[in-house]
Amino acid sequence: MTTGPPFSCQRLTLRPTIADTGLMAVVIVAAEALAQLDGLPDNIVGRMERIFERLRRWPDVSGAKPLRGSLAGRWRIRTGDYRVQFFVERG
Numbered sequence: 014m015t016t017g018p019p020f021s022c023q024r025l026t027l028r029p030t031i032a033d034t035g036l037m038a039v040v041i042v043a044a045e046a047l048a049q050l051d052g053l054p055d056n057i058v059g060r061m062e063r064i065f066e067r068l069r070r071w072p073d074v075s076g077a078k079p080l081r082g083s084l085a086g087r088w089r090i091r092t093g094d095y096r097v098q099f100f101v102e103r104g
Contacts, residue, residue: 038071038101053095060092071101
């Protein structure tokens with residue numbers, strides 16, 4: 014699913030996949046992203062978990078920005094200095 018390390022400098026990008034089922038989206042978080050969560054402070058992990066919950070209401074998610082260039086087709090949501098990068102799969 015990823016083409017390289019999902020983070021650079023001290024910023025973290027998690028790459029969940031959202032499967033749109035028509036009722037409520039299913040958020041699938043890659044094992045690599047879960048491992049990265051283990052190294053974050055508890056307050057940041059809580060923020061990420063709230064973002065994952067928000068993503069379940071796709072496409073009614075505020076703050077999601079489409080990415081451009083080589084990351085076209087992906088989206089991101091920012092929380093402080095961290096970004097959650099994701100893409101949507103239509104089921």
